[in-house]
Amino acid sequence: MFGKISxxxxxxxxxxxxxxxxxxxxxxxxxxxDKSNKVIEYLKKNFTADICSNVSQATKDADxxxxxxxxxxxxxxxxSIKSTLKEGSILTDTGSAKxxxxxxxxxxxxxxxxxxxxxxxxxTEYSGPSAGFSSLFKNRWCILSTDNQVAKDKxxxxxxxxxxxGSKVKIMSFExxxxxxxxxxxxxxxxxxxxxxxxxxxEEKFKNDVIQYSAGGLRDFTRIxxxxxxxxxxxxxxxxxxxxxxxxxxxxxxxEIKSAIKNKDSKKLLEIFSSTKKVxxxxxxxxxxxxxxxxxxx
Amino acid sequence: MFGKISxxxxxxxxxxxxxxxxxxxxxxxxxxxDKSNKVIEYLKKNFTADICSNVSQATKDADxxxxxxxxxxxxxxxxSIKSTLKEGSILTDTGSAKxxxxxxxxxxxxxxxxxxxxxxxxxTEYSGPSAGFSSLFKNRWCILSTDNQVAKDKxxxxxxxxxxxGSKVKIMSFExxxxxxxxxxxxxxxxxxxxxxxxxxxEEKFKNDVIQYSAGGLRDFTRIxxxxxxxxxxxxxxxxxxxxxxxxxxxxxxxEIKSAIKNKDSKKLLEIFSSTKKVxxxxxxxxxxxxxxxxxxx
Numbered sequence: 001m002f003g004k005i006s007x008x009x010x011x012x013x014x015x016x017x018x019x020x021x022x023x024x025x026x027x028x029x030x031x032x033x034d035k036s037n038k039v040i041e042y043l044k045k046n047f048t049a050d051i052c053s054n055v056s057q058a059t060k061d062a063d064x065x066x067x068x069x070x071x072x073x074x075x076x077x078x079x080s081i082k083s084t085l086k087e088g089s090i091l092t093d094t095g096s097a098k099x100x101x102x103x104x105x106x107x108x109x110x111x112x113x114x115x116x117x118x119x120x121x122x123x124t125e126y127s128g129p130s131a132g133f134s135s136l137f138k139n140r141w142c143i144l145s146t147d148n149q150v151a152k153d154k155x156x157x158x159x160x161x162x163x164x165x166g167s168k169v170k171i172m173s174f175e176x177x178x179x180x181x182x183x184x185x186x187x188x189x190x191x192x193x194x195x196x197x198x199x200x201x202x203e204e205k206f207k208n209d210v211i212q213y214s215a216g217g218l219r220d221f222t223r224i225x226x227x228x229x230x231x232x233x234x235x236x237x238x239x240x241x242x243x244x245x246x247x248x249x250x251x252x253x254x255x256e257i258k259s260a261i262k263n264k265d266s267k268k269l270l271e272i273f274s275s276t277k278k279v280x281x282x283x284x285x286x287x288x289x290x291x292x293x294x295x296x297x298x
Numbered sequence: 299m300f301g302k303i304s305x306x307x308x309x310x311x312x313x314x315x316x317x318x319x320x321x322x323x324x325x326x327x328x329x330x331x332d333k334s335n336k337v338i339e340y341l342k343k344n345f346t347a348d349i350c351s352n353v354s355q356a357t358k359d360a361d362x363x364x365x366x367x368x369x370x371x372x373x374x375x376x377x378s379i380k381s382t383l384k385e386g387s388i389l390t391d392t393g394s395a396k397x398x399x400x401x402x403x404x405x406x407x408x409x410x411x412x413x414x415x416x417x418x419x420x421x422t423e424y425s426g427p428s429a430g431f432s433s434l435f436k437n438r439w440c441i442l443s444t445d446n447q448v449a450k451d452k453x454x455x456x457x458x459x460x461x462x463x464g465s466k467v468k469i470m471s472f473e474x475x476x477x478x479x480x481x482x483x484x485x486x487x488x489x490x491x492x493x494x495x496x497x498x499x500x501e502e503k504f505k506n507d508v509i510q511y512s513a514g515g516l517r518d519f520t521r522i523x524x525x526x527x528x529x530x531x532x533x534x535x536x537x538x539x540x541x542x543x544x545x546x547x548x549x550x551x552x553x554e555i556k557s558a559i560k561n562k563d564s565k566k567l568l569e570i571f572s573s574t575k576k577v578x579x580x581x582x583x584x585x586x587x588x589x590x591x592x593x594x595x596x
Contacts, residue, residue, distance in 0.1 A: 096514070121513050124591030125578065131591070141511055170510075180507040183497045185514025192515070194551040195489050196574040198544060199481045201551075209478040211580050212468075213439055215419050216394070216483025217490070217522050219587045224515050226578040229571035236567060240559050246496060247556055251549070253492040253499075258545055261538050266531060273527035276494040280423065280524040282509050289517045293422030293429070295593035 001161065004029040006062035008055060008077055009069030010039055011228075012123060013094045015132030017066060018047065020165045023134045033058035034129075042129050056084040064161065066118070067093040071234035075104055085113050090154055092118045096181060096231075097238035098145050098174040114154035116146040119177065120167060121185075125226040138166030139287065145174045182242035187250060189232055190243065192224040299459065302327040304360035306353060306375055307367030308337055309526075310421060311392045313430030315364060316345065318463045321432045331356035332427075340427050354382040362459065364416070365391040369532035373402055383411050388452055390416045394479060394529075395536035396443050396472040412452035414444040417475065418465060419483075425526040436464030437585065443472045480540035485548060487530055488541065490522040 005027040007014045014032070021027055031050040034040055043051050052058040059065045059081040067077060074093070085091060091113050095101055098117050105115045122140040124131065142162040146155060159169045172180070199210050199218055214222070236243055260268040284291045303325040305312050312330070319325055329348040332338055341349050350356040357363045357379040365375060372391070383389060389411050393399055396415050403413045420438040422429065440460040444453060457467045470478070497508050497516055512520070534541055558566040582589045 121511050126591055140513060143511070172507075176504075176507075180504055180511055181514060183500065183504070184508055184511045184516040187496065188493060188515030188519055190552065190555055191489055191493050191519075193571055193574050194548055194555060195486060196577055197551045197570065198485065198548040200574070200577055201547075202481065206474075206478055206481070209470075209474075210482055211577070211584050212586065213419050213441070213478055213482045214581050214584075214586050215438060216479060217486030218482040219581050220518055220522055221486055221489075222574070222578040222581055222587070223593065224518055225571075225574035227571075229568050229575065232571050233564060233567045236555075236559050237562060237564075240562075244556065244559060247552070249499075250492055250496040251552070253495045254488065254545070254549070257488055257492060257534075258542065261534050261542060264535060264538075266535075269531045269534060270527050272495065273491055273523075273525075273530050276491050276498070276520070276523035277527065279494055279498055279509070280520040283512050283517050283520055286509050286512075288510065288512050289520070290595050293424055295521065295595050297588050297593050 001026040001164065002063040002157075003027065004031065004062045004064075006031045006033070006059045006065040008033050008058065008065065008067045008081075009073075010034040010043060010129050011068065012127050012129075012131045013120065013136075014066070014068030015043075015129035016122075016134065016136040017068065017094075017165070018049065019132055019134035020137065022047070022049070024164050026161065026164055027064075031058040031062065039129055046129075055080050059086075060084045061086055062089060064090045064092070064158070067091075067095070070228075070231045071095050071097060071101060071238050072230075074101055078104060078108055082108055082110065085110065087112045090114045090116060090158055092116050092158060094118055094120055095238075096185065096235045098177045100238040102145070102174045114146075114150045116144055116150060116155055116158050117174065118158065118162065119143045119145075119181070120162070122167075123227075125223045127228040127231075135166065137162070140167055142167035142169050143172050143177055144169060145172055145177050178239050179242050182239055182246050186235060186239055186243045187246045189224055189227065190236070190247060191250070192221040195221050196225040299324045299462065300361040301325065302329065302360045302362075304329045304331070304357045304363040306331050306356065306363065306365045306379075307371075308332045308341060308427050309366065310425050310427075310429045311418065311434075312364070312366030313341075313427035314420075314432065314434040315366065315392075315463070316347065317430055317432035318435065320345070320347070322462050324459065324462055325362075329356040329360065337427055344427075353378045357384075358382045359384055360387060362388045362390070362456070365389075365393075368529045369393050369395060369399060369536050370528075372399055376402060376406055380406055380408065383408065385410045388412045388414060388456055390414050390456060392416055392418055393536075394483065394533045396475045398536040400443070400472045412444075412448045414442055414448060414453055414456050415472065416456065416460065417441045417443075417479070418460070420465075421525075423521045423524040425529075433464065435460070438465055440465035440467050441470050441475055442467060443470055443475050476537050477540050480537055480544050484533060484537055484541050485544045487522055487525065488534070488545060489548070490519040493519050494523040
């Protein structure tokens, strides 16, 4: 499908792309770069690919370059690869926030490079190259964002690439992406980190109890709160405007529950609790979660 | 194990106890009461048991009576069965909050009845008798709370009963139970309801997007926010003191994240996000969740 694909950063996402690309034979050559020696060692042991310790060497002659590193590393990487990116090639990424990244790329003044941002809505609570697997993107959405001046055939090429990895592709503006994801992903992470912190910052006496009796609800939140800290710090900074806005709305909703409890307002509390029941059904119907009780946990 | 067991209320929990008790042959007779005609019909179709439309008839001669209804119905039920409870029998329940219920029972002045509260930390996001299954309590904790004057052999009898259903049993004071559960279960529910409400109360334009891209985090919360509204309204009222206290602590933790985002305080945000990673591991080691990525969801 592509001559050479270059993967910059080989953690959970990068290594899953590597696995899937090799499995589906989507490139005649794959070059990988990672700044960590430990990752490089792991890759050499487990993959037959061109493994580079120099980032511009990895992107040289690549028809598709995919940045799979935390958002805060983009600037440095882009400055390093800027002059070696192949004319006519596609540059993409896999980051969870888009508006700020788009500014950085635009400021580079890249010539004859098609910048199309990608966000595969896929991942697990684990990180690093050993956590990746080739079916990670199967039946998951991948959102592409780009400017009007990018050629249609380039967008179609990238769409095809993600489709071959098993994803369903949707095009969205950089701005809409960041707002929608602040609701569906960034807010849930802020909340999960806060709730787990509240539960663990307690008297020593209750420390074990909190772990033992977590099946009453808490354990569902600990999965998300186990996500990669560095990656999430970057997302919160890059999309801070949207996140602070939805956090304010969220606090208002929480205050409504608090007031209803304080005032013993039965009707209000029932109304609140009933309003959220329908969404799960819609998410299951949209194929975004399992209908099995308890996520099918055994 | 028991002569007659009486189950009052036959939804997810009551019907799971019924199924497990029959499967394990833990009683020579089982009587069931439910106030809903629909539930009674379902039970008659699916079970061979003594199905009563009169609650005091169901508890008559029972050696163990288990209340499995929402907390707000306890008072009425207890007043109805008070005079028919068998001398020397055990009275228990399955509710998620204990302190208020204990006051109600104490005010009844029951004579020669052993009141021992039970809370099986088990359940799913589904409700009603068709959602129950006999292995619901397997490897889950069941917390018992009682007063000093209750005879040891009665407590041991009830412990044995839950053990036979597959549970691990722990004794805890009514007060500690309500505080620990406010952290591990009631707070997560308040938060889940708020976050799902924030995500769905949005411009019409983004309605479908929120459903489609929920795999980025939101979908984990919708499971809990699909729980039975009436049951949860009752829990929030009964345990309001603890819940309002932990909600205040929670809001402080959330404000800390908000400030760190506003001030671009990298160090602080990394510290917060790193502190919550360890808990998941501890929960998995304690056998309270699966270590499979994404809860093993496929």
